[in-house]
Amino acid sequence: xxxxxxxxxxxxxxxxxxxxxxxxxxxxxxxxxxxxxxxxxxxxxxxxxxxxxxxxxxxxxxxxxxxxxxxxxxxxxxxxxxxxxxxxxxxxxxxxxxxxxxxxxxxxxxxxxxxxxxxxxxxxxxxxxxxxxxxxxxxxxxxxxxxxxxxxxxxxxxxxxxxxxxxxxxxxxxxxxxxxxxxxxxxxxxxxxxxxxxxxxxxxxxxxxxxxxxxxxxxxxxxxxxxxxxxxxxxxxxxxxxxxxxxxxxxxxxxxxxxxxxxxxxxxxxxxxxxxxxxxxx
Amino acid sequence: xxxxxxxxxxxxxxxxxxxxxxxxxxxxxxxxxxxxxxxxxxxxxxxxxxxxxxxxxxxxxxxxxxxxxxxxxxxxxxxxxxxxxxxxxxxxxxxxxxxxxxxxxxxxxxxxxxxxxxxxxxxxxxxxxxxxxxxxxxxxxxxxxxxxxxxxxxxxxx
Numbered sequence: 001x002x003x004x005x006x007x008x009x010x011x012x013x014x015x016x017x018x019x020x021x022x023x024x025x026x027x028x029x030x031x032x033x034x035x036x037x038x039x040x041x042x043x044x045x046x047x048x049x050x051x052x053x054x055x056x057x058x059x060x061x062x063x064x065x066x067x068x069x070x071x072x073x074x075x076x077x078x079x080x081x082x083x084x085x086x087x088x089x090x091x092x093x094x095x096x097x098x099x100x101x102x103x104x105x106x107x108x109x110x111x112x113x114x115x116x117x118x119x120x121x122x123x124x125x126x127x128x129x130x131x132x133x134x135x136x137x138x139x140x141x142x143x144x145x146x147x148x149x150x151x152x153x154x155x156x157x158x159x160x161x162x163x164x165x166x167x168x169x170x171x172x173x174x175x176x177x178x179x180x181x182x183x184x185x186x187x188x189x190x191x192x193x194x195x196x197x198x199x200x201x202x203x204x205x206x207x208x209x210x211x212x213x214x215x216x217x218x219x220x221x222x223x224x225x226x227x228x229x230x231x232x233x234x235x236x237x238x239x240x241x242x243x244x245x246x247x248x249x250x251x252x253x254x255x256x257x258x259x260x261x262x263x264x265x266x267x268x269x270x271x272x273x274x275x276x277x278x279x280x281x282x
Numbered sequence: 283x284x285x286x287x288x289x290x291x292x293x294x295x296x297x298x299x300x301x302x303x304x305x306x307x308x309x310x311x312x313x314x315x316x317x318x319x320x321x322x323x324x325x326x327x328x329x330x331x332x333x334x335x336x337x338x339x340x341x342x343x344x345x346x347x348x349x350x351x352x353x354x355x356x357x358x359x360x361x362x363x364x365x366x367x368x369x370x371x372x373x374x375x376x377x378x379x380x381x382x383x384x385x386x387x388x389x390x391x392x393x394x395x396x397x398x399x400x401x402x403x404x405x406x407x408x409x410x411x412x413x414x415x416x417x418x419x420x421x422x423x424x425x426x427x428x429x430x431x432x433x434x435x436x437x438x439x440x
Contacts, residue, residue, distance in 0.1 A: 247407075250408075
């Protein structure tokens with residue numbers, strides 16, 4: 001009996017150690033069929049600061065990496081299932097569901113890969129969640145979902161899942177360029193009492209440990225991410241909020257113009273990586 | 283018995299010293315090429331306290347970014363900054379004080395936070411709440427904590 005406990009303890013020590021030593025050279029294939037590009041040449045707009053871009057998946061422990069290799073092991077797929085249900089459910093005064101206009105979710109393959117993107121009618125950059133809300137409020141007569149709230153995240157996870165393996169390709173020129181530039185400025189601004197920018201941690205120090213955390217490039221190709229830490233699907237802007245808070249700064253709000261711009265900019269830093277959401281992170 | 287009396291006396295004297303010496307406020311610290319010669323409190327730093335500040339998450343949390351062999355029993359040292367072994371050989375007390383007060387005066391654009399600074403922040407928050415800061419700004423470490431950490435770093439000799 002005593003021996004058994006000791007063995008378990010020894011095993012957990014090994015797991016603990018594994019958290020710190022991620023296999024940055026591992027390759028990701030989901031369900032044995034969807035090849036995911038988790039490392040590739042940096043997009044041209046980053047060539048002066050980075051040679052390669054890497055998905056956060058590369059920086060996680062073997063166990064966490066494995067959870068994403070099979071949809072049965074990926075807890076984020078529960079959100080996808082729920083998203084599929086929402087997709088097919090009528091809501092709002094017009095008596096319509098997403099499926100009524102868009103068909104099967106699979107028909108939306110490739111959409112997630114190009115968001116955030118400029119919406120000519122609205123005259124601004126839309127995140128995927130803003131686009132869904134535009135359909136809800138203007139076409140379904142339904143209420144907008146809160147940014148990163150349950151249904152918004154689950155439908156985003158659904159739309160990500162049908163784009164898995166496709167290259168992120170966010171346009172940075174054209175009418176959305178001003179928003180992209182604002183996002184870039186925010187990325188390099190050192191905020192809070194610790195005076196840290198996104199770049200300090202995710203551009204200058206990826207691969208390094210900061211206390212117990214193995215710093216990644218802070219890419220968002222894997223969003224929404226299922227985090228083992230809070231056992232739910234997390235949205236991009238909520239993640240940003242956590243990182244800004246950790247600089248001892250006043251954060252922006254999810255849904256704010258600033259975070260929309262930052263999402264667009266950070267997404268474009270992952271151009272060339274595969275859409276990978278819903279991913280698993282710690 | 284005798285010992286207790288003596289240490290009590292020392293404590294009293296130290297206490298009086300602290301009350302009398304002017305604490306240098308963050309905005310009045312004088313730098314010379316990144317170094318700060320004058321003690322911020324006039325009270326000698328305590329290396330034992332300093333080691334605590336260095337390793338405690340809610341205080342200096344220096345080990346978040348620096349590895350220190352002397353503190354190997356504290357788990358998870360970061361690797362963002364250089365290892366601090368031998369820092370007491372590499373730097374003078376004044377230079378270490380300067381690095382602690384505001385590392386950007388020694389290392390241009392350093393990622394290292396300025397631990398004794400109260401001005402010039404962008405979107406200063408209320409600690410780690412994500413809310414806006416209100417009222418007077420406290421530096422990340424107190425003047426005496428800075429002195430304690432300097433005293434601790436001076437013990438790190440190769």
